[in-house]
Amino acid sequence: MSTVAVSSSGPVGGPAHGGPELPQERRLVTEIPGPRSRELLARKQAAVPQGVGTALPVFVTRAGGGVVVDADGNSLIDFGSGIAVTSVGNAAPRVVERVRRQVGEFTHTCFMVTPYESYVAVCEALNRITPGDHEKRTFLVNSGAEAVENAVKVARHATGRQAVVVFDHAYHGRTLLTMTLTAKNLPYKHRFGPFAPEVYRMPMAYPFRWPTGPENCAQEAAAQAIDMIVKQIGAENVAAVLFEPIQGEGGFVVPARGFLPRIAEFCRKNGIVLIADEVQTGFARTGHLFACEDEGIVPDIVTTAKGIAGGLPLAAVTGRAELMDRVHVGGLGGTYGGNPLACEAALAVLETIESEGLVERARQIGETMLPRLRALAERHPVVGDVRGRGAMTAIELVRPGTKDPDPATTAEVVKRCHAEGLLVLTAGTYGNVLRFLPPLVMPGHLLDEGLSIIEAAFDRVAGDADI
Numbered sequence: 001m002s003t004v005a006v007s008s009s010g011p012v013g014g015p016a017h018g019g020p021e022l023p024q025e026r027r028l029v030t031e032i033p034g035p036r037s038r039e040l041l042a043r044k045q046a047a048v049p050q051g052v053g054t055a056l057p058v059f060v061t062r063a064g065g066g067v068v069v070d071a072d073g074n075s076l077i078d079f080g081s082g083i084a085v086t087s088v089g090n091a092a093p094r095v096v097e098r099v100r101r102q103v104g105e106f107t108h109t110c111f112m113v114t115p116y117e118s119y120v121a122v123c124e125a126l127n128r129i130t131p132g133d134h135e136k137r138t139f140l141v142n143s144g145a146e147a148v149e150n151a152v153k154v155a156r157h158a159t160g161r162q163a164v165v166v167f168d169h170a171y172h173g174r175t176l177l178t179m180t181l182t183a184k185n186l187p188y189k190h191r192f193g194p195f196a197p198e199v200y201r202m203p204m205a206y207p208f209r210w211p212t213g214p215e216n217c218a219q220e221a222a223a224q225a226i227d228m229i230v231k232q233i234g235a236e237n238v239a240a241v242l243f244e245p246i247q248g249e250g251g252f253v254v255p256a257r258g259f260l261p262r263i264a265e266f267c268r269k270n271g272i273v274l275i276a277d278e279v280q281t282g283f284a285r286t287g288h289l290f291a292c293e294d295e296g297i298v299p300d301i302v303t304t305a306k307g308i309a310g311g312l313p314l315a316a317v318t319g320r321a322e323l324m325d326r327v328h329v330g331g332l333g334g335t336y337g338g339n340p341l342a343c344e345a346a347l348a349v350l351e352t353i354e355s356e357g358l359v360e361r362a363r364q365i366g367e368t369m370l371p372r373l374r375a376l377a378e379r380h381p382v383v384g385d386v387r388g389r390g391a392m393t394a395i396e397l398v399r400p401g402t403k404d405p406d407p408a409t410t411a412e413v414v415k416r417c418h419a420e421g422l423l424v425l426t427a428g429t430y431g432n433v434l435r436f437l438p439p440l441v442m443p444g445h446l447l448d449e450g451l452s453i454i455e456a457a458f459d460r461v462a463g464d465a466d467i
């Protein structure tokens with residue numbers, strides 16, 4: 001039998017840690033990725049299937065505040081937050097403290113076997129802070145996909161109906177049902193079928209790409225979606241309409257104002273459960289605690305994950321008590337859902353959002369970023385659209401003078417940003433959206449420096465060609 005010993009150096013460098021005490025600076029000491037990261041990448045390639053991709057293969061040893069430090073000692077500015085997860089920062093002090101205390105007390109019992117208080121406290125908090133002052137219930141699971149899948153289960157059970165309506169450009173996860181709910185073929189669905197039945201896709205009010213112009217977008221998209229639901233499915237057969245208040249993986253599409261309220265109204269009148277997927281938009285990210293608040297949408301069920309627990313795996317389904325309590329005893333659960341470490345982390349995240357004023361901070365990040373991105377669009381016609389709210393902003397790249405997506409220039413800009421030590425992510429159905437998700441605790445000077453790197457990348461890559 002071969003040895004079970006592992007080859008990992010573990011956390012590097014004695015008792016020092018990540019977190020906000022890390023020097024808040026961009027520091028490049030090697031090329032990106034450096035030699036140590038390249039060595040580890042070779043090990044990854046031999047041990048992990050290529051299907052599990054990596055946006056930027058620097059191997060991380062520490063992170064905190066607005067930086068990620070790699071195995072070669074480079075310190076990169078983080079405009080990704082691990083895809084909108086570490087909104088309170090990596091190794092955030094309150095998270096570290098609560099999790100550290102909990103890990104020495106007990107690590108797991110399974111809430112369905114013997115419960116513990118922190119799970120209930122997280123549910124109470126979510127019932128209180130999610131949109132709407134109706135009576136609510138919450139249960140906890142492990143991932144965004146699991147939350148969405150469970151929300152659909154509850155909606156189907158409570159309504160006795162089967163159809164689920166989703167939108168163009170939607171992303172809801174990678175499990176069989178949530179992959180079916182997701183719009184984009186590559187990379188999410190390709191050759192992974194057959195897909196789950198009873199999923200119907202409607203147009204999304206995507207202002208930049210609406211054929212008759214952004215001013216008609218909300219009205220026409222809502223009218224089309226409602227007409228299609230009524231004609232093709234029958235409103236009385238629809239269990240749920242599922243939407244992202246700002247689409248995440250689909251390209252940070254902000255639905256035209258008025259679209260979501262009309263869809264919500266239609267659902268209310270027809271007994272359809274309205275499910276808001278706030279997995280990416282939740283927990284202060286958009287300058288509200290939840291993005292639905294912007295247009296006063298009160299969903300029947302809200303799914304949350306990502307930013308909920310500072311990086312520990314946790315997700316939640318929060319919904320009207322009368323829907324959630326309809327499901328029979330034992331009908332909902334899972335071994336790890338609401339793990340005690342993750343629950344402590346979530347409680348610490350909520351304390352941090354409140355005590356550090358992160359909702360307001362997200363708004364300020366938007367106020368800093370959006371004007372500079374708009375100025376960039378003025379100088380570079382390759383930037384077709386600038387959009388987002390709070391600390392969830394994006395630019396969409398097109399061939400100048402057209403709306404044809406330009407994923408090649410997008411990839412070039414990303415490459416330059418990475419080489420300069422700025423971690424940025426892409427998104428979008430056409431792979432032509434640069435999205436920015438800085439931790440909400442990012443110091444102002446790093447935010448400014450990150451924006452300057454983006455500007456310089458455009459000056460280099462888009463050059464004079466498009467001026």
Ligand code: PLZ
Nearest residue numbers: 083143144145171172173248277279280
């Ligand atoms: N709903 C709105 O954004 C996750 C996906 C990363 P999980 N988005 C990041 C990738 O390529 O796998 C997401 C989301 C919305 C659901 C999910 C799914 O959340 O925690 O990844 O399952």
